[in-house]
Amino acid sequence: MFESRLDLVALGEPLVEFNQVRPEEPTGYRQGFGGDTSNTAIAAARLGARAAYITRLGDDAFGRMFLGLWRREGVDTSGVGIDPDAPTGIYFVTHGAHGHEFSYLRAESAASRMRPGDLPQAVIQSAAVLHVSGISQAISASACDTVFAAIDTARGAGARISYDSNLRLKLWPLARARAVITATIGLCDWFVPSLEEAAQLSGASDPRAILDWCHAAGASVVALKMGAAGVWVSTASSREHVAGHRVHAVDATGAGDCFDGAFARRLIAGDPPLAAARYANAAAALATTGYGAVAPLPRHADVAAFLAKAA
Numbered sequence: 001m002f003e004s005r006l007d008l009v010a011l012g013e014p015l016v017e018f019n020q021v022r023p024e025e026p027t028g029y030r031q032g033f034g035g036d037t038s039n040t041a042i043a044a045a046r047l048g049a050r051a052a053y054i055t056r057l058g059d060d061a062f063g064r065m066f067l068g069l070w071r072r073e074g075v076d077t078s079g080v081g082i083d084p085d086a087p088t089g090i091y092f093v094t095h096g097a098h099g100h101e102f103s104y105l106r107a108e109s110a111a112s113r114m115r116p117g118d119l120p121q122a123v124i125q126s127a128a129v130l131h132v133s134g135i136s137q138a139i140s141a142s143a144c145d146t147v148f149a150a151i152d153t154a155r156g157a158g159a160r161i162s163y164d165s166n167l168r169l170k171l172w173p174l175a176r177a178r179a180v181i182t183a184t185i186g187l188c189d190w191f192v193p194s195l196e197e198a199a200q201l202s203g204a205s206d207p208r209a210i211l212d213w214c215h216a217a218g219a220s221v222v223a224l225k226m227g228a229a230g231v232w233v234s235t236a237s238s239r240e241h242v243a244g245h246r247v248h249a250v251d252a253t254g255a256g257d258c259f260d261g262a263f264a265r266r267l268i269a270g271d272p273p274l275a276a277a278r279y280a281n282a283a284a285a286l287a288t289t290g291y292g293a294v295a296p297l298p299r300h301a302d303v304a305a306f307l308a309k310a311a
Helices: 036-046 061-073 120-124 134-140 142-157 172-185 195-202 207-216 255-268 273-287 299-311
Strands: 006-011 017-023 026-032 051-057 076-083 089-096 099-105 129-131 158-163 221-225 230-235 240-242
Touching: 006 036, 006 120, 006 142, 006 255, 017 061, 017 230, 026 036, 026 061, 036 051, 036 061, 036 129, 036 134, 036 255, 051 061, 051 120, 051 240, 061 076, 076 120, 120 129, 120 142, 120 158, 129 134, 129 142, 129 255, 134 142, 134 172, 142 158, 142 172, 158 255, 172 195, 195 207, 195 221, 207 240, 221 255, 230 273, 240 255, 240 273, 255 273, 273 299
Parallel strands: 006 051, 006 129, 017 089, 051 076, 129 158
Antiparallel strands: 017 026, 089 099, 221 230, 230 240
């Protein structure tokens, strides 16, 4: 039986976050942390997983802030490298009538300069699950190659692969995104896209047709995230919709990443996909009740109490 030192290892690009505190005060921002796979690693750690992160940071104040964050959150940083010639990326979140909008300063970030040769093989080989995303594949050709190399290492060591397409068409054209993401779906053990991005990738609009497309691409387990409408969970033998939860949502930044971390955490713990999705659905709902990608990420006691109250 495969024995792991770490439950979940995530790979990608962390970004320092500046989140608009109130739409009526457009110059007021709260500093926080983001980056989809970093959020996922922290979410999993807060829920009890042994988590680690793989990336490259700039030799700057923002990079040092991230190292401090992960250490406080109990996320292993032995796979984090420092690039003295490139910065740590940042982004801004604004809020308006149409939801939240992101503005990025990430060109030539340290993480975008990741190469397969930079990978900490021992960290990957010690993981039960490797979590990667389409954003990490989109930020540069070398980062894309690094994601595929990490998947090869993880699969060779017996780990399972968690994959979130996290489609961002500002980073790459749809045709390339569809080709790379479809190829990656066939390598993963579970696929956790959002409804909107999966519709763009598949060309379908009905959730059932989208799920069919995901399975045809090679995913054995799919959790199709639908925001406030909940999640569809599909395997080769079953398909079920889990309803969303009513909460006072103020900021959805990072909610999907929280779902990914919670879903992986419960699958690692032995839950079947439907039970894992119910738990992750509740965790993601709680993540929308505060501002920022990291600050509102819940802990296990929060999720358990929320589910007990909702029962």
